[in-house]
Amino acid sequence: MARISLNGIVKRYGAAEAIHGVDLDIEDGEFVAFVGPSGCGKSTMLRMIAGLEEISGGRLHIGGTLVNDVEPKGRDVAMVFQDYALYPHMSVAQNIGFGLKMRGETPDTIRDKVAEAARILQLDELLDRRPGQLSGGQRQRVAMGRAIVRKPKVFLFDEPLSNLDAKLRVEMRTQIKRLHRMLRTTTIYVTHDQVEAMTLADRVVVLRRGDIIQHGAPLELYSRPNCRFVAEFIGSPQMNILPGTVVAADAGAAIGFDGGAIALSRVDAPPGTAVDMGLRPEHLIPCAEAEADFIAEIDVTEELGSDTLAICLMAGRELTVRLPPGHGGRPGARLPLCFDRRNLHAFDAGDGRRLDFTA
Template identity: 55%
Template sequence: MTGVTLKKVVKRYGDVQVIHGIDLEVKDGEFCVFVGPSGCGKSTLLRMVAGLEETSGGSIQIGSRDVTEADPSERGVAMVFQTYALYPHMTVAENMGFGLKMTGHPKAAIDKKVAEASRILKLDEYLSRKPKALSGGQRQRVAIGRAIVRGPEVFLFDEPLSNLDAELRVEMRVEIARLHREIGATMIYVTHDQVEAMTLADKIVVLRKGRVEQVGKPLDLYNDPDNKFVAGFIGSPAMNFVAGTVAGPGSVTTKGLGGAVATSVALPGAGAEVSVGLRPQHLKITAGSDYRVEMTEALGGVSFVHVTAPTGEKLVIESHDQVGVGMGDKVGITFDAKDAMVFGADGMRLR
């Protein structure tokens, strides 16, 4: 197995630039997830690694090889798409081995590789079935098996779970994580779902508008975001943000949180506009009447209470108690100031 290195990678479509000089190293055996909103360039970047999109500038290396101009078949990668693209008239075994058959591999070698892939993916009992007799999750496992059989240096996944229902998505997340542990391959995975990113990744790359916002381990991005975009994107429910004004050294005034917030970060001058961010679990419901409850999502072990502040700003409060409040109720909130993050007018985190 081997790693992937991007150096100043650029992609243009005519006069429109969609990838802006990305530098990135995915280490050998690492599970790297590209995450971001629709249109951020994550699938385009993955397709450039695969060779399905030409690179307009910069270079792409797989291991020690510069593959920037190489044909997709020469890059040593296998790609799994959100659509299964299985041949309906072939059995599972035939679908998995078809690529090797087309490249002239002997039948005994193909059968051996198919058997090993089916063992890893627990597909042994389905090898003689055709795709129409399989569930969505089983079909996606066959598509992954087809990639395994090829023996690639790098696996590329382009939103492979987006066509599955919620229960199957969870099941397949577990399967893909187990697959990575078992075969130890370098994997790059694209998703818009930050829950998938947090649960699967060794490293997350947060993208926005063709640029890298931050790279790091899942909990590092969650606990120590560089900017307001990453803070709001990583975490479910998303971080709450309210407008604030610097009152002086160590103090931010914010009407949405009921007054002054003490902070130890370096603040701009008095009167500067900032944003204060708090995770939903850091807000607590108290007696009071300043916040109107818009909705309560009571999920049993956890509840999410959506409230409107006096300023009109929307907040979500996470509670592991059964809160007993509903639409139209009035409540107060409290929090520990040490949990608050402060962001400047440019969106960058103040530290």
């Protein structure tokens, strides 16, 4: 069993605290992604779990054992980095088998295990090449091969795909997902790409400035972000934010904004509270003018084939609207829009926390 348990984990670099007491339990076999903006502490967390960085406070358990002071090689974790870190003078087979050789395995065992990893990662044909003779994606697969032959308790990935082009990233994403389905090894995957996190992980952990802001299944974060930061970080194109004010909280409750108002049956904030309303591009629905909550003007359209994104202007503000295919919105055209009330979000404009309301 390789459950990972973080209790009050702190990291200090001199006087500066980079991680402020993180609590998190990762189940055996779970695939968890850490996301967040640059500098939020993703790599630091991963490196502490790997044993490459000293833990300043709190307790870290892997598979039920307290490992705070255990050397990296005693933790039975394998880490895959962004820059592959392959040995340039060794062949692919030697690179993959290196850890096994250091562990004193016999040449026969090494050969068998390397062959198995090469088959899983489709590297069979490349075993005699040197890293310099491989593409970026192939090198990344070798780095993964080196991790999987050791059959570790835990895989740790630090932005493993960020050096690859967009198409290859998508291919490798599928490859990693298959690998996890096959091996069921507990995995932590660091990325600043929320799409990668959402598509790969069972659970996404959003970090900001050394704290966990929210964690949950990808769709949970998408449909119920607990604050404006998560709301804007998860989802592409980004959620639209419309500043407004609570007009009345109970009977006749409404949030007013520049260009209209939205009637609700209850809002969990007193009248006068400044709120940021959040609406994803697919939750602004084109409708007949008579039914519209407000009228926007189409500024730019982006045809994506499967649908069209319209960047609209409303009271001087930009809103992105996802139009159905063939809607035919033209720049300059008036676009009457309804809010999808079940998918409306509201955040306190002061501290950004989610506000409850009844539509």
